[in-house]
Every structure is written in structure tokens, then in C-alpha cells.
Amino acid sequence: MATSTTIAAAAAAAATTTRRLRAFKRWMKSQNIDCSDALNLIDHAKEGISVRTLCDLHEGDLVATIPKHSCLTIKTSGARNLIETAGLEGYLGLSVALMYEKGLGHQSPWFGYLQLLPENECIPMLWSLEEVDSLLLGTELHKIVKEDKALIYEDWEECIQPLLASAPVELNPDFFGVEQYLAAKSLIASRSFQIDDYYGFGMVPLADLFNHKTGAEDVHFTSISSHLAPEDDAEDNHESLRHRVCPGNGTKSHALALSFSSLPIPHNCSCLPPQHPKKPVTQPTKPTAPLHHPTRADSPTTPHHPTPPHQR
Template sequence: MDTTRRLRAFKRWMRAHGVECSDALRLVDDPQDGVSVRTLCDLKEGDVVANIPKKACLTMKTSGAREIIEAAGLDGYLGLSVALMYERSLGEQSPWSGYLQLLPLQEDLPLVWSLHDLDSLLLGTELHKVVKEDKALIYEDWKESILPLTHSSPQIVDPKFFGVEEYIAAKSLIASRSFEIDDYHGFGMVPLADLFNHKTGAEDVHFTSDSSHGESGSEADENNEALEENRSEDEASTQTSSEAEQAFNQVPAENNDDGADEDSYLVVENDHPVLEMIMVKDVLTGAEVFNTYGTLGNAALLHRYGFTETDNPYDIINIDMELVLGWSSSSFSGRYTRARLALWRRLGYTPCESQNSEYFEITSNGEPQTELLVLLYILLLPDNTYNKLDLAVSTACDENGFFHVMSPGNHKITFGQTSSDIENDVFLTEDVRGALISVADKRESLYGTSSLEDDIAALKECCLPRDRRLLHSLTLRVSERRILEKLRRYARLRVDGICEGKRRKKRLNLNASP
């Protein structure tokens, strides 16, 4: 179906199911970039530009597969995946066919990439190991929860539409397009709302279920003709749309297996039955209207939504605990490393954790997590200082639960404080700065033999849409490697800057003396 026909079909579907889209918005369907939303006139903060009935959303509660999902005890993204695959299997018979035909088969997330692409494009990045683990877990979910449905109800759950590839495709759409609707529906596919593209830190429109049911404050009457094209064709389809609406409205009733559940559904619908898209800033005529998925770095954006952003201010890089301990064990014995790690933990410090992995974050400006500095400091303590601290932890702490020890430079160091209470500078000894540089180099080596300059040059040669995967993976690699570069700079310059600051403060104090 060509792009113009797809949009016409979707607009007919919206009218049939009560989805109201402001005449001030124009849907644009680009063969390369997909659908986007632009303005036909100036929009103001507070304008309601869309009203979307909850019953028009594709959820576990509204889908024709509701009984199957509930009987199998599925919920969350797993249950929504079954709902989406089921409605797709119905083709034009699905009440959501006019909406589903506008969606791609799958979003090009790393989740759907081949293992070869993952190994060649994401080597060394935050996502390489994570996505491989995701693929293994998703296959297990499919094998344990989806495959049995095709055996028990093959006439309803057509195996052709519920294979592992179809499940991964559904997961990619849900990961990148679903919204949390309410406690009853959970997450769901929200037609129209999922067409607004993302821009970090530049939200124009906000999705909300706290509906005031108001009308849009900006109706562009002078531009109505632009969105009224082929009205006669749409009017000719009224009968078909009415039939589709009737089938659609029957879905919840057909799937309610008792009166109490139906009452629960009605209570929820009578509470806030309509979702809204509300402008949160002024947008000029002709501009694209952006939603935001939050303040996410490029690793999270590529993982969840399949794209990256140049110069993303929310980029971070993680350094695995395993890598830090590997660096330590290359200089000290394994027993030495384990003992000092145990002391660090006894002092109350913990790393970040995700999927059974421990790591430390490095911010976009190259500043390491305080817990990493403390760990490196303890790993590098002279034996006599380490023994004193170990004894202090074993015997006593002050009234605040903190432990104190004199550093080799005869400075009092306090352990056991939270990150916000600690002055990082006290741990930035010459040895710790050298360790930070070594750890950064070890992390850098994971990217292979190409240099940062090689990646930047390759990125400049990329061209969309041909090199989409390469472009986004290189953008991620470059952003991560630039942070490692800043970490090394932080380690080299931090102490010099501190000393200069102290000298300047001393000079000011002297000048202020009577």
C-alpha cells in the first residue's frame, strides 16, 4: 500500500473509532523515515491536539486474544506481544487493521539484528553483551510461554504468526511505541500518539491519561483543505467504517467472562476514558511536533528505540566491576584484590547493578562515580594504612556510622559516606589517577583495533538510509570513546587544577588580610 493510501486508511480508522486529531496537525508519511507529525498553523502551550479513547488502544484487555492471554497467565510486555501478534494474524478482520497497516513489520532495534551485525557493529559498546543476553532471554520466553499456545489452540493461535521471529518483531514495536495507559490496561499500543517522533530535551507535546476532555484550543480553519483531501473517498467508506466500529466495540464485551469483570472495565472507562496529547510549548507553523521518551543517553536510545543523537548530553559509559578487578589482579594477587574488595563492601559501598552485572558509571563530562574512586583508593592503599582501616571497621565507627583513617599524606579520610557527602578530590592520589587511566585504556581496548579517529572518519562517510545500523552504532561508539577520553583528561588534570585553585584561594586570603 502506498504512503498516501496508508494515511487515508488510518484517518478513516481514527474517525470510525473516535480518535480525534486536531486539524492543526498534518501527518507526513516518508518512505525512508516513516510517519511524522507537523503543524499546519502555530500551536500554543496548553492546546489539546489529540483525544484518544482508551477502547481504541490495543491492550491485553481490549484485544480479541484477551481470554487466551488470561488463561495462560500472561501479563506485561509478554501478554501485550500476544495481543499484537493475534491482531496481526487477523489481517483486515482485526478491529485495529487500519492502524496496524501503518506500523512497520518491526522496528530496527539491535534486538532484531543478526549475531553477525551485533558482533561487528556493537563490539565494545554498552549494548554488545546486553543485547545478546536479551536475545537469549526472549527466546526462552517464547519457548516457555508462546510456543505452547500454538500447540494447545492452533486454530486460534496460528503458528505462522506466532513464531520466534514474529515475537521478536512484536517486542521491537512494543519496546519503541507502547505507552503506560492506566492500572487496568497496563501498557498498550496507542494509535496516533506513537507517531510523534522523539527529541531529547525538546518535548513539544505530552501524553497524558489525566483527561480534562477539553477541545483543542487551536483549530486551523484556514488549513482544513490540506487535511480534507479525498473527502469524497472517505465518505464513500462510511458504511465500511461503521461496520468496523461495531466489530471493534464488541471486543471488550466478547472477552468479559463474567459480569464483575465487565463492571470493572466500565468503572475504569468512566473514570478517564480518553487519553490526551497536550502541547507543552509553542510550536510554529510547519515545524515537526516532538514527544520525548525521557532524558536518555545513546546506548538507551539505540537499545529501546533504534536510533541515536549526535552530541547527546545524557550519554554515559559504564565500566564493569569485572574489568576493574581484572586490572587489579594484573598487578596484585587475586587474594589481595578479593580482600580489599570485601573491605570496600563492608564500608557500605556498592556499584550499580543490572541483569546480574555490577558496574560504575562515567558521566558525559568524564567524571567517574565516587564508588569507583573509593575502590581504587582502597586497592592502592599501603598495607599498614589498609590494616588500620580494616581494624577500624572491625572494631568501631563514630556516632554517624563513619570510619576514619589517616592517609599516607597525613590527611584524615572518612569512609562510609554516601556519594553526595564525599569530596572526590581526597581520593585522587597520583596512584588513583594512574589507575583511572589504566582502567580507561583497558575499557577502550574492547572496541578492537580501530581508533577513535578511525570511527569518526567512518561516521562521516555514513549515509541514511543505506548505512542506518552502521551510522547509529558508530555514533554510540564515538560518544562512548569520547567519554573515555574525558575520563583520562579528568585523571591527568584534576589534581593540577585543585592545587591551582587552592593556591588562588590562598592568594585571595592573603590579599584580604589587614
């Protein structure tokens, strides 16, 4: 029989997870992120957030509109000048942006979103060398993961550690260690999306809650305008990104439209049958294979090609 202490602890944990989900929904509203009423976000605490539908969805149904300014990218981060001055690009630059915003805590414009993310994703890159040798010995991944870990440490030592001493703004060293860099890389590797040519790829709130790890695509971005980048960095161009484009408006040049593409199929998804009125869009697991993802030289599943440290 559960003790009163156990029950109280469970109730406190439930209240905490409920609060963080409410905070995330308030944050989405403040960012003009439009989430369909057909979606139900569920907080499973340790297992993460899952998304379920409250009614049948059909191919092409719009389920979310996400303004680009709400996405965490190098261009939108408060560390943009620091990153661009240091000549950092790609995953390395986005990792610095993510670590910087996490270091700001409540002061970060993305705090309502970041507080929903786990510390890291469980990928081989975060395993200790002993675990890599024990679990991957005899596989193709064994050598690749060990090489990648060495490259990541090299990146941190050459490109990130110097920022702590030379950055024009004071950085919190607790958020820029090699372990924090590995954690940021794991989140980006499993959750980031390609946005457009101007913003590049970045963290897309709400979209990264959907289950993208199955072979059958369930949701994807559509209707991204060909007018991808402002001509310059003038303030009025940035302000224009704050306008949310509603479904049916015709042009979606400053927002990402997330639409329902196809139903999960039985052989690669443990979902309820398609006839069920409440089909799960995701299971309570973190997405691990985002769509339209740029090729990663540091991914253990892709061939190795030499990449300059500042672009890794």
C-alpha cells in the same frame, strides 16, 4: 531521464501510501479519535509517518483525544482470555496481543492502525549475532544485547510456542514465530505508552506517531482521571469506554488527552526555528523513547534485574 515504467511505479507507490493514510484516518474517525485540525499527517513511505503543525501551538494546547478502548492492550485485545489464562503479563503479554491482532489481518479491529506500522523497528535486538559481534564488540551493550536475545528466545520457547498447540483458538503460526516475536517486541519497546493502572501499557494509535526520541518533550498525556479501573468486567463498564470526552468537558476518565507541552529546542532537534508558522512536531522517523514508559528489564539501556518469563 525517468522512464515511463519508473514514473508509473512511483505513482502507484504514492497512491498506495495515500490510501493507507486515508484508511488510518477513517479508522480514527470510527474509533472516535479526535485529531486537531492543526496537525497534518504526512506519509513518507519508507521513512514512515511524520506529523507537522499547520499553525503555532502553545503549551497546554490539546492536539488529540484518544479513547482508551481504541488502544491496543492486553485488556482490549481479542486474545485477552488466551493471554490471561496462560498467565502472561507485561511485554510478553502485549507482544502476544499484537501478534494475534496482526494475524487476524482485515478482521482485526485495529487493522486500520496496524497497516500503518512497519514490520519492526531497527534496534540492536533484531541484529544477527554476527552484526552484534561486529558492531558492538568492546561496548557495554555487546554482552547485554546477546544476553537479552537469549532471554527473548527462551521466553518464546517457554511461553509462546506452547500456545500454538494448546490455545483454545486457532493461531496462525506465521505470526507467532520467534522472528515475529522479536519484531513485536521492537515495536512495543519503541512505541508503547503507559495508559493507566487498569489497562497498563499498550499501543496508542496517533500518539506513537509523534517524535518522542528527543530530550525535550513535545507532547504528552494529561488529564487522566484518577478513576482508572472499572470495579469489574461488566459489559456496561466496557461500553462506557466508548464515549469520547471532548476538550473542555472537565473529566477525561475514559480518554487520553494528548497536549502540546513544549517546543523542540535547537540542540536536540533538527526542527525549523520556533518563529516559523509551520513547525514540525515530528520528523519522518519512528519514535524510540516514549514518555511514561515502564521500566523494561529487557531493554539494552537499563540494568538487568531477574524477571519471571511471563512478565518480560
